[in-house]
Amino acid sequence: MNPSKTSRRTLIFGAATTAVAVPAAALITPETVLAAAAETPAGKSRRGPAHDWLDDFVMKNRHRVNRPGQGQP
């Protein structure tokens, strides 16, 4: 855990960061993504609250979907 990154997140997002599980600054490297995935038991999928939020959003907002650029005449 990088203390400076943790402090910066807390400063910006306040209480919203209290449940952050891993240092966000490290997520984009393969090593730390692997480390995060290793927290999940082998063969099990992982489903966080953000995924549930997105599922719910998409189901409720199909009427405002963007469908441009399908490349059709």
Added chain:
Amino acid sequence: MITLEHDCMSGLKNDTWNLTAAEATDFIATLLQDLTVIRPVLSIPAFLGDRGYIIRLSGLDATVLGLLGIPLEFRITNLPLDLSYLDLDLLAPIAPGDQEPATTSDAEELPDELDSGGGGQSVALAKALAACSLAYTSWNDFSFWNGTRQPNNNCYCYAANYATNDWSHPGRKGGRPLPYYNDLSYRPTAARFTDALLADGWKTTCNGSSLRIVAVLGTFKYNGTPYIWDYHFYRKNLNGTTTRFCHKPGDGPVTNKDGSGHYITSVSTADRSTPIGGGVVSDYSQIVGTFYSPAGSRSHKIS
């Protein structure tokens, strides 16, 4: 600004949404509860169905979240982590019309998809196929597609062995495009889909060295109610003498396995139905038919 893309389509392009400021704030607060669900965008499992969401940040949201080390675009998925993309050459030069090198060809047998549903067509087809041979590409080396070409070629490009690098849809080349793009209620019939493929130059019988593809139509259902459709293609290859259908689910990598992780020896028996979150199921249950590229072609131009 936050844009989300639901990465679940194979033939059609994925739908996207722009979040309002209030929605973006709510989403960020939720995301920060558990950042371990974040994946690199290119970490896409070879999977027909829900491959998660691609989140793109811009403006103030990108600036603020960038301070946390969160990339400008990332994937959120509950599928197992797949880092095979790290081995790919993502800088290889590409050009429209590139084709995967052919491996072998052999005499064709009766297509099981048509044999099971075609009734009296079987005898006529058997005669027609007597003069047919098929062209194949590798059944297990997909490095041609699973690299620089992966994100911009869909299942139709792979089926045709023709990398348009600009997605592609049946009927576009032949002037018979399907009018589905801004109409969520539209569903093509198998006959209309066939019409689009024939306009693109595909054949229903084989009389020379050809690619053999199988077209399927799918429906996404929400709690049992259809709300959007999609299409998908499989192309026949061989492992020795054993059939291995291969396919490219949307922007994902090419694979030789179905939704249950089994090699595909027959499209009709392959697992083509997958659950999606929130009571949604994608089910590519309708087999449109088997089609062949024109005689002598190992790549069929579709744009």
